[in-house]
Amino acid sequence: MSTAAAPPEIRPKDFLGLDHLLSDEERDMRDSVRAFVANEVVPYVGDWFEAGEVPVSELAPALGKLGVLGMHLEGYGCAGASATAYGLACLELEAGDSGIRSLVSVQGSLAMYAIWRWGSEDQKQEWLPRMAAGEAIGCFGLTEPDAGSDPGAMRTRARRDGADWILHGQKMWITNGSVADVAVVWAMTDDGVRGFVVPKDTPGFTTQDIHKKLSLRASVTSELLLDDVRLPASAALPEATSLRGPLSCLNEARFGIVFGAVGAARACYEAALDYALERMAFGRPIAATQIQQAKLAKMALQVNQATLLALHLGRMKDEGLLRPEHVSMGKLGNVDAALDVARSARQVLGANGVTLEYPVIRHMNNLESVVTYEGTADVHALVVGGAVTGIQAFR
Template structure:
């Protein structure tokens, strides 16, 4: 039997490894992005805003995107692979869109779902799943990124209440959030707090002048004598295990999402090279251009196989946090290189917002850094291989 030609969009036939439900989730998110975000996102990026974020959140809630991998409380209960495919499609549209979904579901909602009281879960998770309430996650500080255990934000008891003081930085969704999960030092160790953003003493100024993730809300959280009742604390965890567990969830989404940005850039370059002529023929017909395409396709689809392997392990309850570092380090590193190489194929047109390539390049500069820099994930893997810690 003669084999059909290879599909340049899926040269390894990886789609055959997904079941019907997984493909249905992927296609639903792909349609949503094509209809509701893709026509506008370049303009949002150029303007440095996501003007319809609250409206968009409600629509994302209606398709079950928020906290989709969580069980109960209005969440979809999707598999890890289904969630990964959704992240890939969101980031194929824009990293800022995937960040909105990821911070909501894998950081803010996940923290409450995993470590919160039943009252906290009932109060917040159904509204967050529906997109009626947006959440943010306060861990990173101006002077403490890769070393969050050195955070200065602190909480002290005042009778049965807690008083929070400190400052968090680079907070996705901050100024549009209804609730913030804030991590602070206490006499007992690091604790998480569920903080309604209308609490007196909390302000959320936006961060401007960004050259990356421009179609995303990024803010500070400034806590000045924020008084919270005793029931605001997350009761299920004490210590850095709490925020680091949440970060592991977000990193898993990035393993998939970064490949979406890479896929969009590669497909854009393929389409461009087929019609752009130099020296009398399409540039796709030149050997150096084909070498670029071959290298990009190999790395993209190797990354997808890695993401799928980690997703299957996660669904089987066998995924180790160090294995997520393998995925985050490799896939983001290769994705940004694919986007940069795609830019070279588009030449000067590659820097224009008429094409999505430079937008993805600059967005991935942030993705390369957040939820653990490449250096941190390298050292996580190094420790796993040698048994020796080299962070200090």
């Protein structure tokens, strides 16, 4: 009988040894993105958050060079990476800040994916290589002031005028809106929901930024205004003629959030662990107290559970087995867990937990947006509930 090898020592920041579930290629990619975030995001993001600004024009080309913009798409300058690899990139980006992961998600999983999946060959050739390189920024115009969870109620309309299309309406809460070179805008037509590629210099198309945010401050959030915007027939996405078009894009972005939320949770847990080991009270580190150890143990559990769920969904996607309902469960579970971790970590840090010297309050505020966008937690709960009961509660 052979003697089993001794198990490895516990690594507090990888408690279950989940690194061994990744291939060498996945680890190398993950480490490259992690290093980029450590060098190009973490030292500055607190200042960006406080100022409510982010240098998109500098970050986008750097992210393009890193290879993460549209990295899960094939061709047109895109890396053609696996879904799991893309998810791991999102995890590391959001460990820096949700706003940076949002920039990448909107670019690749919404704007680029819409063109890649539903666009014409001319549209793909015109936009995708530049967007993959970070030379052109995209945004995704679906949400409206009165149509968030119910996109079918959108009021933006597109009508025919000869061979052209005329778009009129308003979009709200659009990431990258004012810095985008191109917007993918969804509108109701006589034939159903259609998508349109709208360059930023099109007459009648304007943007204005949304200010006074207390969440996702290191991210550009805008309103899109379309005042009888005239577009040629070639601007329409030819393969998208129903809500299936935008919803397919949202599912791609939600998949990235499943992983991204893990990154935010991990960053909060690690900050709390490091702080608890260093902070002295009553002559010993606060990590020596039972109440703080209980908090850290639960945080470690939630981070590891969320990582396992994300990796499992990534493998399912790579095998062609992933359904939108699975993604809804992942977003619902992982964002809720990340919020719980962030709130616990904030308590461990005490007063320091509300300063931007530490990442926790920034992540906690950001997650209050993440739990709402790309489908609210309530809607995803209903999606999962409908899947397990066979009864659709919101229809």
